[in-house]
Amino acid sequence: MSFPERLWFGYRLWRVLQGPIPDSGSVQYDTHTIMLQESQHPADKADTLVHELLHIIAYEYALFDDDDHEERVVTAMANGLIQLLVRNPDLGRYLLETTNDHSRPSDLHHGSDDWHA
Numbered sequence: 807m808s809f810p811e812r813l814w815f816g817y818r819l820w821r822v823l824q825g826p827i828p829d830s831g832s833v834q835y836d837t838h839t840i841m842l843q844e845s846q847h848p849a850d851k852a853d854t855l856v857h858e859l860l861h862i863i864a865y866e867y868a869l870f871d872d873d874d875h876e877e878r879v880v881t882a883m884a885n886g887l888i889q890l891l892v893r894n895p896d897l898g899r900y901l902l903e904t905t906n907d908h909s910r911p912s913d914l915h916h917g918s919d920d921w922h923a
């Protein structure tokens with residue numbers, strides 16, 4: 807599995823860079839860049855990536871007024887998501903298969919007549 811160097815969220819394309827930064831990770835909202843500490847263990851780097859992505863989600867949906875509260879929630883949710891996905895690998899595959907299935911376009915048109923009812 808290759809490292810995700812670019813990720814779409816909404817209409818923005820985020821770059822994911824690795825380097826010798828002081829923290830484990832950070833988000834630069836003005837340049838749409840996620841920075842990860844390159845020397846982390848790969849498992850910790852994955853957790854940090856999820857952590858920074860949750861900051862982006864919180865930012866995009868204006869979830870928090872308080873930075874400390876955001877940090878606690880983002881840390882807990884990132885750790886929880888990683889634990890769930892690591893301990894239940896079929897869960898990740900199920901989520902991908904059911905939310906990214908464009909192979910059955912006829913299903914998308916089910917009930918489309920109801921729009922005009």
Ligand SMILES: [Zn+2]
Nearest residue numbers: 857861877880
């Ligand atoms: Zn954080």
